[in-house]
Every structure is written in structure tokens, then in C-alpha cells.
Amino acid sequence: MTTSAHNAKQWDAFYASSQTRVPYTDAAVFALIALSRNPDARVFEFGCGNGQNLGFLRSVFPEARLYGCDVSTEALIAGRRLYPDLDLFVSGDALGLKPVSLDVIIERATLQHIPKPLAARYVQEMFAALKPGGRAFFEVASMDHGYAARGDGSEDPVFGHRVFYALDELKTLFADFRIDQVYDRRRALVEGAERNNGRPVYDEAAFQLYLTKPA
Ligand SMILES: C[S@@+](CC[C@H](N)C(=O)[O-])C[C@H]1O[C@@H](n2cnc3c(N)ncnc32)[C@H](O)[C@@H]1O
Numbered sequence: 001m002t003t004s005a006h007n008a009k010q011w012d013a014f015y016a017s018s019q020t021r022v023p024y025t026d027a028a029v030f031a032l033i034a035l036s037r038n039p040d041a042r043v044f045e046f047g048c049g050n051g052q053n054l055g056f057l058r059s060v061f062p063e064a065r066l067y068g069c070d071v072s073t074e075a076l077i078a079g080r081r082l083y084p085d086l087d088l089f090v091s092g093d094a095l096g097l098k099p100v101s102l103d104v105i106i107e108r109a110t111l112q113h114i115p116k117p118l119a120a121r122y123v124q125e126m127f128a129a130l131k132p133g134g135r136a137f138f139e140v141a142s143m144d145h146g147y148a149a150r151g152d153g154s155e156d157p158v159f160g161h162r163v164f165y166a167l168d169e170l171k172t173l174f175a176d177f178r179i180d181q182v183y184d185r186r187r188a189l190v191e192g193a194e195r196n197n198g199r200p201v202y203d204e205a206a207f208q209l210y211l212t213k214p215a
Contacts, residue, residue: 023052
């Protein structure tokens with residue numbers, strides 16, 4: 001079984017019963033700003049799930065050119081039902097993106113579920129697909145993530161395998177891009193989280209990278 005087929009099985013089970021429609025602010029705002037500057041921009045989300053980010057962008061920019069891929073067929077069935085006019089496709093260990101075709105790429109919490117060698121191949125393919133001067137936003141779990149300290153550091157009770165990155169590794173992973181900004185982003189979940197001695201223990205620590213493909 002390929003890595004993406006393994007992930008697809010796991011995420012199909014998740015999306016069969018869970019459908020959130022709330023966009024993730026920073027990824028969505030990044031694309032909103034780009035679209036407000038250039039409404040013709042081609043925007044692609046890697047690992048778009050059920051389309052919660054792209055669907056929100058569609059509600060603000062009805063004519064925008066919005067594309068998304070995911071390994072989970074269940075996620076995309078839900079995405080197509082919720083947002084019929086998004087361009088969503090099922091991807092595998094390659095994305096099949098046309099070189100130099102995209103203006104904006106967003107990714108949130110997808111690379112962190114993919115083994116590092118395959119993640120590096122996806123990043124290369126996305127770099128090639130971006131136009132010179134194109135912008136990208138990635139949010140990737142850091143070593144300070146709440147689950148990084150558990151067991152072998154990679155088991156999430158809901159999402160299975162997780163991969164955590166140190167900042168230096170991300171600088172290597174995105175070496176072809178110009179790194180405009182990096183944030184150390186923390187989202188401490190205070191309700192609905194697993195608790196240890198009454199205290200929430202789940203901290204979604206991640207690095208957010210704001211990137212440009214050099215012209
Ligand atoms: C935590 S969810 C994030 C979904 C969405 N980006 C968001 O902001 O809510 C991770 C997503 O990555 C997808 N995924 C996992 N492995 C993948 C792969 N190899 N290629 C594309 N998508 C993948 C999952 O199916 C899931 O939809």
C-alpha cells in the first residue's frame with residue numbers, strides 16, 4: 001500500500017463521521033488577501049479536506065479559481081456536496097499539478113501527517129507548480145506540539161501518525177522558496193481536550209511559513 005493510500009483509509013474513516021465547516025483563519029486570510037489583490041489568482045489547497053477553507057473563499061469570491069486536492073475520497077465527496085463549484089481532486093503520492101500554473105498555495109496541517117521523504121516530494125512539486133512571484137502559506141506541527149512528547153512522539157489518538165518539524169528542517173524543506181516570515185503559532189485547546197490532572201494537555205504548536213517563489 002502506498003503512503004497516500006494508507007492515509008486515505010485513515011482519513012476516509014474520519015470524514016465519514018466528521019464535517020466541520022469552520023475555516024482556519026490564518027490560511028484562509030492569507031488566500032483572501034491574495035485574492036483581494038488579484039481576483040484572477042489561481043489558488044490551490046494541498047490537503048483541503050471537506051473544503052472548509054476553499055468553501056469560505058468561494059463565499060467571498062464567487063468567481064475565484066479555487067482548486068484543492070486530498071487523499072480522502074470521503075472528504076471530497078463531502079466537499080463537493082457542501083461546495084459544488086469547487087474544483088477538487090483526489091491525489092496520490094504525486095499531485096499531478098501543471099508546472100508554473102498557480103499563484104497561491106495554502107496548506108494547513110496536512111504535511112504533518114505525511115512521512116518526511118514524501119512530504120519533500122510534494123513540496124518540490126508545489127514549488128514547480130507555483131508561478132515566479134507566487135505566494136504560499138504552510139502550517140506544520142512543531143516539536144512543541146502537544147503530542148510530540150508522547151510515546152514515540154508521533155501517535156495522535158484521532159489522526160494516527162503525526163510528523164513534527166524543527167525550524168531548521170523546515171528551512172531545508174523550503175530552501176527553494178524565499179521565506180518571508182515564520183511564526184511559532186500556538187493554539188491551546190482548553191475545552192474538549194484530553195486532560196492530565198484536570199489541565200488540558202493538547203497544544204497545537206506549529207510553525208507558519210509565509211513564502212514566495214523567487215521571480
Ligand atoms: C488536519 S486535516 C486538514 C484539512 C484542511 N487543510 C484544514 O485546514 O482543515 C489533514 C488533511 O490532510 C489530508 N491528507 C493526509 N495525507 C495526505 C496526502 N498524502 N496528500 C493529500 N492530502 C493528505 C487528510 O485527508 C486531511 O484532509
